[in-house]
Amino acid sequence: MFALASLSGASDAAWARAGASEADLAVLGGIALDADSRAAACDLVARGREEFLPADPFAFVDDQLAALADAPIRPGMNVRSATVEPIREAAAICTEHDAVLEINAHCRQDELRAVGCGETLLRDTDRLARYVAAADAAGATVSVKVRAEVEGVDLPATARRIAAAGADAIHVDAMDAEPVVASVAAAAPDCFLLANNGVRDRKTAWEYLAYGADGVSVGRPSDDPDVRRRVARAVKGWKRRRAADDPSPRLGAEVSG
Template sequence: MDPIKVLAPMAGITDANFCLKLVPFGFEMVTLGGYNIDKTTISAGEEILQRGRPEFEIREETYFEVIKREAIQLKEKWGGFVSVNLRSITPDPIIEISKIKEIDVVEINAHCRQKELTDLGCGQAMLQNPEFLENFIKEVVKKSSAKVSVKFRANVNDVNDLEIASIIESSGSDFIHVDAMKPGFNHADLDIVSKISQEVETFIIGNNSIFDVESARKMLNAGANGISIARAAMGGQIGFDLSII
């Protein structure tokens, strides 16, 4: 099976127009977002907005139509898979978004580390409450009209990464999207990717510090089934050919 190449969500620039600039480089799935999609997370996003992070500007009454419009634009111009990365304190808004027929994958964000969101128990704070995370994923999987991915950040303090990966798998998620962040280093933690791959059979998307063919292959050799690229694509292009990976 060929590895899937995913454009990962980054700092507020992965809308449809941006994604369409990148798909000629060989991406098979692109990720819109991440979006806050309930009243509580949108309110937190307004606080973050005041700190100069304009990607958190989305209104409660319009988020559904915004996401639907972006997904439609992608599907009208490109035949690949559309994922959307979502932040919410309850599963229901994510399930609602999954009903947009142009969306192939809803991705639960257990990754964001903005304090205004983690204070709500959202984003990577979900990793510190495994029972809550498990129940959250199960509810989304049970009722989603799309496939389900969970993106989580590795090497968070007081979090057992292997336990989290096992919870994501046992909860029925279709993808485990691992940001293999290694604090203090400018390369991914390939050891944790390898350990996770030995524990689960769910499709693993490896993320972090993929900026050329060599680093992509290292991620795959570590045990990831696919790769995702974020920062290397921030300029609207990448400097290597994904089709040879």
């Protein structure tokens, strides 16, 4: 699978449509859902970062996903929250649109970490597991976006906890520690594994796929059609190569749709 990864303040329905001819999944957002995460997002905007700050974040999620109802790409929505109930509400909306709900345990900005969002969740696996379980109970296909090389975090152990809580997918930003993908794949074999960071062409895509990723995602250059075409060709080439060796796919229908 080839996915387009969320970019704060940029990944909307129009962005997803632009990549629909190459990618299988487009994760919109991130979107701050509750008061604390929205206050943190406002602070980020004040220092020059782009963020989605609609008056009603849940209406935004609903409207953006509805705008992709006829698009040839499955949508997802990356969300941030300091509390669990907004996750449940956003997951219910995603369920209505057959969209992936992606819990953000990835962002490392001080403002977001201070309110318990982003990578802070990697150090609070009990709360992260509650988020996953709430989204799963709402019927959503659940992904968790995580980051490698966070001090004090055993990412494979976190992956096992996420999987046990009901996650369908784990989206790993490898942070230049590519072999971690193999460790996460081994720790959570029933989760679809997306790998991210520096994916630009066949060489970079195939490296992650060889480590056991089920798919790759492109972040910052996701609006570059040349990069999208190269990565799409690489993923298709890998599928052909694997099909010749093993005609039974590993996993992934839940996420790719």
